[in-house]
Amino acid sequence: NAGVMQNPRHLVRRRGQEARLRCSPMKGHSHVYWYRQLPEEGLKFMVYLQKENIIDESGMPKERFSAEFPKEGPSILRIQQVVRGDSAAYFCANKQGQNTEAFFGQGTRLTVV
Amino acid sequence: TQLLEQSPQFLSIQEGENLTVYCNSSSVFSSLQWYRQEPGEGPVLLVTVVTGGEVKKLKRLTFQFGDARKDSSLHITAAQPGDTGLYLCAGLTNFGNEKLTFGTGTRLTIIP
Numbered sequence: 001n002a003g004v005m006q007n008p009r010h011l012v013r014r015r016g017q018e019a020r021l022r023c024s025p026m027k028g029h030s031h032v033y034w035y036r037q038l039p040e041e042g043l044k045f046m047v048y049l050q051k052e053n054i055i056d057e058s059g060m061p062k063e064r065f066s067a068e069f070p071k072e073g074p075s076i077l078r079i080q081q082v083v084r085g086d087s088a089a090y091f092c093a094n095k096q097g098q099n100t101e102a103f104f105g106q107g108t109r110l111t112v113v
Numbered sequence: 114t115q116l117l118e119q120s121p122q123f124l125s126i127q128e129g130e131n132l133t134v135y136c137n138s139s140s141v142f143s144s145l146q147w148y149r150q151e152p153g154e155g156p157v158l159l160v161t162v163v164t165g166g167e168v169k170k171l172k173r174l175t176f177q178f179g180d181a182r183k184d185s186s187l188h189i190t191a192a193q194p195g196d197t198g199l200y201l202c203a204g205l206t207n208f209g210n211e212k213l214t215f216g217t218g219t220r221l222t223i224i225p
Binding site (some may be wrong): 004006031033036041042043044045048055058064091093095098101102103104105107109113 | 119142146148153154155156157158161201203212213214215216217218220
């Protein structure tokens with residue numbers, strides 16, 4: 001997973017606050033995915049972005065969640081007004097292009113208290 | 114919605130035994146990947162299979178992609194404690210976009 005940087009690794013937020021999760025993909029990798037994982041469960045797809053474009057957001061909750069991948073800088077997953085049910089590990093994966101392999105970051109563990 | 118069911122969900126065996134993990138779907142995938150995830154870490158890619166019927170070997174691990182590209186299996190021979198982890202299969206479709214859909218996971222524990 002070298003090169004796929006997620007920060008912070010751990011994030012604690014009080015209910016109602018905002019959480020911002022960052023993903024810096026490997027150089028030249030323009031496809032970014034965000035996934036959510038609850039303990040002892042698989043990864044649930046949230047959103048797929050290519051530079052500046054959202055390709056598929058079918059896994060994103062309709063409210064409070066948003067994602068972006070600007071031309072410059074990391075991809076951001078933003079959760080507004082967090083609730084306890086948002087507590088999970090959030091993983092970013094990236095790919096160089098179509099039909100290539102996806103590599104994951106180490107994740108951000110969000111805890112809402 | 115593509116669903117990938119893995120079985121078994123949990124597996125605990127003695128060191129030295131063999132095991133097989135299954136990944137099944139009713140959907141066709143252009144490729145299928147297997148990952149292993151350690152606690153507190155992100156998934157690490159083990160292998161990608163692309164062609165129906167393809168078999169790939171990675172030391173004691175053997176991966177097979179079904180002829181119809183709807184299912185896959187992972188076989189481990191002479192399991193070792195270092196094989197302990199969460200094994201995830203993930204299918205890729207490229208029918209319009211390239212969404213990677215993950216299976217439900219198999220938690221494997223190898224007892225020394």
